[in-house]
Each structure stands twice: as structure tokens, then as C-alpha cells.
Amino acid sequence: MCVDNTTQKRRTGRLAPSPTGALHLGNIRTFMMAWLQMRACGGRVLLRIEDLDHPKHKAGADVALMEDLRWLGFDWDEEPLWQTQRLALYEAAFEQLRPKLYPCFCSRADIQRAQSAPHPGEVLRYPGTCRGKPLPADADERLEKAAWRLALSPKDEGCFTDGFAGAWTRPAAEVMGDFVVARGKAIAYTLAVVVDDAATGVTDVVRGDDILPATPAQVVLYRQLGLPEPRFFHVPLVTGADGARLAKRHGDTRISAYRAAGISPGRILSALARSCGWLQKDETVSTLADLIPRFSWETVPKTPFVWDDALL
């Protein structure tokens, strides 16, 4: 059994899908790294359904994604958690932060206008417009919809060392500015994910590097809330031949589509494992567990993986 060096806890990873649609190859490649990293060292794997952001969610997507995961050979060590069943925990964390929060009434367009030269791929930086301002006369009504932002102090840098992507050195104030922890009563993903990972003893967070720029905010929250920080591993995404993140226009890369077409889990897993350098060109495995002894971070390329169905 492997133990985290800093916390002496059993190492714990998690799969945290959002039920916004069916799982595709991009999700699975990241989940393989998360699952194998833990299984290779005798650690635990948890499953959390990130269903906080209601509008984008599809009914039944949670059940379908668990079915896809099981079909591919994933398992988890505890009952899955749904974020919508954990609101009381998030609200308690919100209350703990409250002295440092302020309501913001700016629209996204207001913030975009205030940002002089946004760079592609960067998150929108909030310039602090509402910070320290007296509340408007009709505040009570508008607070229902206000964004609650954390007033960052210079010590809230949120810098960290990513186990895969290396050192993150840009302070949160520079990357995103005072960030949102709730909109009205709806707790933001950024806060929920920190509360959940800490409450469930997660020591290793493996996820797509699209979330990397949002991570300094999470690191700030761990430190503000006095919670133990996990180690982060942000990994490159899967793209189509055009370099854009895998999407419908690149063909149907949903696991359910391959399954319906009679393609075995082993073929899918082998193709993805080759992309991580865990198998040689013509090598194959039949199950996910076969890859446990092959897992290594050393061979995983630092660049996005370009998918093509011919790789199957």
C-alpha cells in the first residue's frame, strides 16, 4: 500500500466527470492516467459526479458514464458521490471564507471590456471593479444574483509545482484576479472541487491541462481554508488533426459509439496506452488492469495527443 509522503495518508486519486454528455476518448485517456497512477502504487480511486452546473447536464448521463467506465475496466473503491448531494459542505466552506468575500455585479461583457489585451487560452482576469465599493441602494435584490469574489491579498499567490506540467509561478492575482466562489446561492465549481477533494482524502489530482489556469485559485482556497493540498498532474488533451480539442466534428469518439461498432475495450485502451508510451507500436493489452505494470509518467508526451481512428 502506498502512503503520501507529506500527509502519511493512503494515496487517493479520483475520476471527476461532469455529466454533460457521453464520455469520449479524451476523457478516458486522462482517466487512465488517474486510475493507473493509483493502482500502480496500491492507492485508492474515487468517483465523483460533478453535477453542480445544472444547465449543461443531460439526464441519465451519470448512469451512462458509469456504464462506459465499467465496460472499459475502471473500478472505484467507495460509493460514487454526486456534488448536488453535498451542498451543505460547500456552504460551510463559503461561510468560512465570508469575511474575505465581496459581491460583484459586473457582467462578463463588463469584465471583457476592462481587460486590455486578453491572450488566447487565458482566463478572463477580473480587474477588481466592485472591490471595496459601497453596496448599491437596491443591493438586497441584486445580491441574489451577485458573484461572490475572494479579495486576494499579496500572500494569496496560489503558486504550486505540478507533478507533470512543472512549476506554476504566476500568482492568482495576475492570472484571474479576485475569483468567483459562488453566484448568488450557487457554489462555484472552484470551491466545490477543493472541498470535495479535501473531504475525501484525495492526495493526487490528475486532470486535463485545460484546468491548469484555474488551479492557482484552487490552491489559494486550500490555503485559505486550511486544507491539505493534493499534488496536481495536469495532462495534455486529445485533439483532432486540426489541433482543436476533440469535438463532434472530428467524428464520433464517444466510448458508446465504439462499443456499438463492436470495438473491444482492449483495442481502445491499447491505442490510448500507445499514445502514453506504455505500449510499443504493435503491442496490445486486453484489459485496463494489464496496463498497471506499464504505467509511468516518464513516457507520457508533454504535447497534446492527436487522435485518428486509424490508431485503433
Ligand code: GLU
Ligand atoms: N469535472 C471536470 C471536467 O469534467 C473535471 C474537474 C477536475 O478533475 O477537477 O472537466
